[in-house]
Amino acid sequence: MSDNFVIIIPQFNDWEALNLLIKKINSDLDTHIKTNTTLLIVDDCSSKSRTQPFAAFDGKEIKLLRLYRNLGHQKAIAIGLSWVAEHLPVDKVIVMDADGEDAPIDINKLAAKSLQEPDKIIFAERKKRTESLLFRSFYKIYKFVFQALTGKLITFGNFSLVPQSRLQNLVRVSEIWNNYPGGIIKSRIPYDSVPTNRATRLAGESKMNFVSLVLHGLSAISVMVDTTAVRILIFSMMMSGVAIAFIFIILFLKLIGNATPGWASTLGSTLVILMLQSFLISLFLVFMVLQYRSQQHFIPAVHYRDFVEKVETFS
Template identity: 55%
Template sequence: MALDKILTAFPDRINIVIPLFNDWQALGLLLERIQAVNDPILTSRLAFLIVDDCSSTNYETLPASIGQSLSVLRLFRNVGHQKAIALGLSYLASLPDQYPTIVMDSDGEDRPEDIVQLLQTGAANPGCVVFAHRAKRHEGLLFRLFYEVYKTVFRLLTGKVITFGNFSLIPARQLRKLAHVSEIWNNYPGGVIRSRLPYTAVPLERGRRLAGESKMNFVSLVLHGLSAVSVLMDTTAVRLALFCVMMVVASVFGIGVVVALRLFTDTAVPGWASYLVFSFLIVILQAFLISLLLVFIVLSYRTQPQFIPARQFQDFVEKVEKVY
């Protein structure tokens, strides 16, 4: 589909939210690349909002006159990548006029040339949040292995399939609804899934970092995965509780088999029956305690007040700095 036909489905302004922590050099290269690989008709509609996650450094210069405007949302404290996205979306949702909004990273791994693909899919699916599904990645073998493990565990615990990250397009009419979803505070993609807003995905290749080194280490990757699972805590707790029930049933069956073998066979190994029965009883006790813990976690989750980004984002915003 031609670009001019795609853009007829969108207003004359498209916001781009970019969370950032000290990646000013990569941001400058990203902005230049956005201008270089996209048609001027598209770039003239882009309005950039950089969410500065309380960086310890500041930019020296940024490319000027790329898109309609560029503003920096300064935060009082470092809140992390996912929360920075939630604050940026909440700020835009608080403005009088609502526009389609693209979320992308500052390091260049979300390729600027794929913006058109997001818009094309969004035009074909009005009202849907459009995510970039990573059809091809450039990380090392170990990272890809752990990522496959993460997707498998996520599917087993939540019943959902997650193959996408933050790179996405949010329709204008869904922005305020999404800003009122408390779960995006912990994990933006998981929050969209939990919100039950319609979403789809388009397969796109992941790019390479433009400058600097990634600040994501193994610990932060694990925490990111856990935050995604925690967004669907209710479903996860139910599935874990069902697993505990299965373990109890299997253990009771095992005890029955042991008793039958002990009473009706001539097995002569001393103490084997009591040892196995004791082991099965430990499994039953552990399953009961885990189930009890899950009940308290879910009850606590349901009764505690929820953080609504749209209502409380002002507490984290120091100022909005307009660059041009």
């Protein structure tokens, strides 16, 4: 008996690209997967109404989950996963974008990898991107900063396969509300990846710009804020050690008479002030994180219903 698939596609004003994506799913998905697949479109409170009916889908059915307000891509994914976990019998859940940059043909790769690793979430690892050189450069910077602050390497986005055995775990990970891949890394749910190339947008203009990339990067780092805070504190202590070493050098130069008058005291006092400021700010950040960990968190599986307006089904 074939597995039941659900493809979750969050979208905001991407109706044209979404219809083209449905046609690509029809043509590129393996038949045994497609015939057992339900499409769940999570409409993130689009400001533009759908002017055309959905393209004919060769799978089971299309469901449209409408949200009361615009929450952003990551939260729409968390709500879609939570709704599926509660309402649909499913063996594997696919998460992908509506713009077509996640190629439907790669779903076949994710499914094949899942057969080898049935208890792991499988991500599509990006080997080749189609954005501008400037965007790709900043994306590399984001990955470097993420690894430096969290100690984790991130080479994937939202495009992924979630097995049924991990779905109930995942929707109770509060961090996916802010950043889906970052939340999975933080949760320690086992995952793997397959190499894929990013496709080109099917229609419309990309909503991901420099500001969006910065916000996305900050949301991913915020998920690992406890690790980040400790790393910043350790770095601050190391820099304090360097500052103390320089202060001793300055005092030594002053004692042997090689220091310019006024220079030693000015530089020494500046280093002391910077050292104390960085240490106290880092320490304050750690205490804030500890306070945050003691509070009750938003659990998608419990709280997602507050944002769901209605669910429509299209044959």
